[in-house]
Each structure stands twice: as C-alpha cells, then as structure tokens.
Amino acid sequence: MGVYTVTGLNNYIKNVLTSEGALQHIWVEGEISNLTKHRSGHYYFSIKDGSSQVSCVSFRSTNRKLKFEPEKDMKVLVFGSVNVYTIRGQYQLQVLDIRPDGVGELYKAFEQLKKRLEGEGLFAPEHKRPLPRYPLKIGVATSATGAAIHDILHVLQRRYPVDILLCPTTVQGEASADSIIRSLELLNRTDADLIIAGRGGGSLEDLWPFNEEKVARAIYNSRIPVIAAVGHETDFTISDFAADVRAPTPSAAAEIAVPDRTEIVKHIDDLRQRMESALKNRILNQKKHLEYLSGRISPDRYRELLNQRSQHLDEMTYRLTSRTEYIMQTKVAELGALAGRLNAVSPLNTLERGYCVAQSDEGGTITGIIDIEMGESLQLKFWDGCCRVKHKENLDEGC
Template sequence: MALRSISVTQLSAYIKRLIAGDPILSGVIVKGEISKLTRHSSGHVYFTLKDSGSRISCFLPADRVPLLRYELEDGMEIIAIGSVSLYEKGGYYSLNVRSVEVEGEGALSAAFEALKRRLEAEGLFDPRHKKPLPPFPKRIGVVTSPTGAAIRDILTTLKRRYPFVDVLIYPCLVQGDGAAAQIAEGIKTLNERFPELDLMIVGRGGGSAEDLWCFNEEAVARAVYESEIPVISAVGHEIDTVICDLAADVRAATPTAAAELAVPHVLDLKDRVAQCSPERLSERLLSRISMAELRTEHALSAAYSAANDRIAALSARLLADLRSLEASDPLAVLARGFAYVTDTDGRHISSPEAAPEGTLLRVRFSGGEIGAVSRGAAEGAKEDDDEC
C-alpha cells in the first residue's frame, strides 16, 4: 500500500504557516534567564532563554542590537518581546527578539556592569582621552530637559558664580524610551553646529535607577566619548554613577556641582584682579621712588660736602703758601725797616769791600729808593758802637 507522503520542506512550511498565523505567538512577552549568549561576527546575537522547566532559542537581529537599552549577559533575568518563528533549515523554532526589558535592581546592575566592562575594554573611559575644561568659558551647552530641576539648578549657579557666560540649551527627554537617542543626538548636534562651545553639561536631576537608565545606554556613552567639546556629566545625586559619568571628561556629583566646575567664581576673580590693582602695585613702586630720591639726595649732599672739604683744604694750602711766600719776600723785609743796597747796575752789595769809597749806590726802602755815595768802611759807626 502506497502511503501518501509529503516532503520535509512541505511539513516545515505548514508548521511555519501555523506558527505565523497564531495571534499569541506573533507578539509574546516572555520572562526568563539568559544563557549561552553568543555575539556573531555578523552582528546578530543568539542566546537561550530558560526557566526551571524549559528553554527557547532566541535570535536578536543585528539591526536591533544598537537600539537595545540594556547590555545582555549570561545569567541576566530579562523580559524579551518578540515573535516565535520556525527556522526551517535548522528544524527548530526560536524567539525573534525585538526588544528587551529589565526588571529589578539585580538585573539592572548586571546590565550596568556588563556594559561598563565592554566599554572599558574598548578604552571609552581612558583617562588619557579626557580633555581639560577651559578656565574661562564664554558659552556653555547644556543637554537636558528644559523643564527639569537640573536646568534650573545649572542656570541659577552659573548666574551666581559667573554671570558672563552664555548658555545654549539642547532640550531632550531624560528618561524612558527614546531618551538616550535624544541625548546622544543633542551631544552630536552641539558638536556639529556649535563647535565654538567651550564645554557642555549633560545630565538630569535625581530619580530612580530606572529613571536614570538612559544615561547608562551605549549610545550616550559613545556620543560623550566622541564629543570634541569637553563634557561634564551630571546625573542624579552623589551616590548615582552612570556610564555617562565614566565616559565624560569630568564627572560632577549633581547638576549644581557641574555648573560650579564649569565656571570660576566672580568674587575669586575680583580678588585676583584687586591683588594687581594700580593702588597695590604703586605702593611698592612709590616706596622705591622715594628710596631712589633719598639716595639721590644722599649722593648729592655727599658729593657736595666732599667738594667743600676739598675746596677748604686747597684754600688752606694756598693761604699757607702765601704766608711762606710773604715771609721770603725781600720787600716784606723792607717793610720792617730794613733797606736794600745795590750798585748802580743793581748788583747786591753785601760787604764793605764791594763798595769802596766813592761807589755810587742805590738804597731801596719800602717807600722808594734813593741814590747814595759810599764813604768807605764805616769807622764812625764803629766808634759809635764803641761808645755804647
């Protein structure tokens, strides 16, 4: 008896049609733990979702991978959303995953650690890549919600500390689906359209781990890393650390702290400028000038008194010389009553022999001179002397 058979392909096609036509299987939301996760070089991701009773193969197409909000890892509890389909060549059915949700702190922190490990290995948090913040920014970009607490805190702080900086706000969602894409887009847009910005602050105020999650998504981390403009990350409160913080050039504990890190304080600057005020600088200069004046005066008076001393010494010497000259002046001797006797040729007569009797003489007194005739050796005079 000839059995009526169908081909394997025909059977598979039939089962495929059955599955595809089922309204439940075309849109399932299934919870389970990831195992045997494999990233294929094509970009597709394969894993098994299991619970205590059974397991199902899962397939995440490459084009969905960048849209995933959570880094997947073995052992992670997830909720996968997708459709069941038959893989005819392999002869098995699998879950074609469209998106993944994560519930609970454990799963979130596992996703955080997994992404952190991968991006760290890739160098996205490398301190050598981090850019310094300019000390006196002229214009700052802020990527955040225009209605949140963060922008209020940032603007208040900037106004209080440094009311000379312009601000450009890029408005975006800061939580939920699509937020990460908007934040990343904001960072890229500011870089492309406003490259003159000195720095940008990316962040939001406090919230639950789920609220802050968009700052843990790969798209944000990459945009921050690739930003040419230095980025300050300011997400939530002190205790919250997100991937965005790690990729940023500077991490601020809060949006207020980010604004404080972004600009100097006007009072500090006024103080610095006052240190160099003309009054301060001239104090020392004036004392240097009066010192110089004093020195000039001293030098002048020293030179004056040295010159005076010299003049006095010279005058004294001159006077002494004069005196001694006077003493040896024959005319001065005449003034004391002596006379000076010469022959008519002016030769000095110093002995009686030089003037025998009849010699014509000239006798000079201090008052003038007379002519005289020698009477020879003066015996009369001797007689007179004898008489005495």
C-alpha cells in the first residue's frame, strides 16, 4: 500500500467524487445557515436538515442568474454537483441553481413521472429521430409575445434564414398544457421539417406544463422531430427527455436547428478549391501519360497495327458472309424436304385422284350413310370446288 501526501489524498478523493455520476447535477433540499456573501460576489453557506449539514459554494456567475436573494434560515432546493475543496480537505456542493422550497412536492412528482415514463421507453435513445440537416421550414410552439420567439428569430436570421411557422401557444397557467398539445398537433399537419417547443426561464411552477405527462406523450408521438427548449441551462423538464433533442435555451434550440451559413459558404469554397486542384492534377497526369504513350508508339508502328487490324476485320467479314450463305442454303434444302413430305400426306392429293369429302350444312364431315337423313342437303368438296346435293335414296351395299 502506497503512502499519500495530504494533497495527493485530497486530489484522489476529489477525483472519486467528481467521477461519480450519481453525485453530479443533483438537487438537495435543506435550510440555509452560515451564509456569507463575499464582496467577490460568491456565496458561502451550508444547508442543513434536522441532523446533518453540507457546505455549499455558489459562484458569482450563478448568483447573477438567481431570481431571489438567499437568506439565512430560508428553506431551499439547491441544484449542483459534489466537489472537494482540496485546500481544506472538505467536500462541498458546488451550486448551479437555488430555488425556494415551495416546489418540493412538485419535484417529487417530477421524479416519479420521469421514472415511470423512462420505464415505458419514452426516453429511449433508439426512439430519437435525427434532425434534418438543412430544414426549409421550422414550426415553433411558444408564446407569440415572449422573449423566446424573439431569441429564436434573431438566431435564425443570423445563422440560416428559413421559413418560420409560429403557432401561438399558452406556456404558463392552467390551460397551458392543453395549448402546447394543440400546437404540436397543428404543426404536425403542416409541412414543417422540425418543431421547436419551449419558453423562457421561470420557476418550477412556471415550467410545470412541460412536465405534464400528456405533453410528454404528445412530443413523443409527434410525426415531426421536436427540439425541447424550456427555461435556462439548469432547467430540466419531462419534455426535455421525451423530445428528440434537448436545447438548454430557446436561442440554443435555434442554433441546433440550422447550420451556420458562414460555415456552409466556407465549406463550399473549400470543396471548390479541392475540386479545382484535383482536376488540375488529373489533367497534368493525363498529359504526362499521353506524352509517355506518344514516345513509345511511333506513327509507322501505329499505321502498321491499324493495317493489320483492318486486314483481320476484312477476313472475319468474309468468313461471316460465307458461313451465313452456307447456313441459308442448308435451311432452304431442309425446308424443301419437309414440304415434300407434307404434300405427300395432304388430303388435296387424294381429292385430285377423283375422291370427294361429304359435309353437312353445319360443316361436320359425313363418314357414312348413317350420318344423313332422307331428303337432307349436303355439300361435296372436290379438288377444284364444292357443290350442294340432296339425298334421295340409299343404294344397295356394294353399288
């Protein structure tokens, strides 16, 4: 067993804790105590419950985004990741968001629904559809007056202008979940290539419509790929997990939805240069190869080869013509022989020797007296024509 330095031990413990996925991006419920607001803008405090406490640090970049001012003894939900302050050998929660603890029950419902839908396979990666690389029309389900639609339009105009089909949607309040579902249904009846559904930031209660089960199922059942863009980067909703792609903000959703036209132009220019270079190299190589062949085959040698090929072609043409004439003569002789054999057994030859064929008016052949009635008309067919006769009487046998 090796010997650790104090720093080495603390660093090792830090690596163990920060590499544990279950301790990253977690919510912790508790009461604020020992709160220090440093002049640097960072907050240092602990959160505690009835029997334990954990140290927390919230840096200025996070504090600027908070929608309230934390106070001592305030019950809160803290979102962050477990880390280690190696100088003191102290594990702590590095805070990414803080919210008042009026949402504890909602958060429990969120986790329960998330676990159930995940078990049904609504969040499975194999159900995620790829986004179109170059969309022509994008449907947006959000408020027509909120900041989200303005952010989306601004980013799309800058990066890759496309047709926008806005479906005005209520994204907060009692009727918002049904409004979101209705917007998704309407957009699925259009020719949009993808859908952005979302809103700007807010409290967990404000964002709750996007945690409704029926909204998640509407997103999952969408015919068109959906990007969920709800709240800020630290906000996670059930819709985020059900969507094909999650965007941390509406602006980020617009960036994900379309390529950057500047990069496209640059890529096309790179391809043009590569094609020109490849074409020049190919022409140069073919020119060198032609010069090489010209040096190896003299005009006299080429003319000799051409004459030999021409003579060989004449010889093959003569042989083909002779063979064709022979086959035709053979087939004509075979046809004459078959015609003679057929003529030998032809009924017409029999008729030429004085015989005839008796037929009824219906065309049937009469082979004996028994086939005709007294007074019945019949036809006699000779070698040179036919005549009609009438049966008068039967003569004695052997007449």
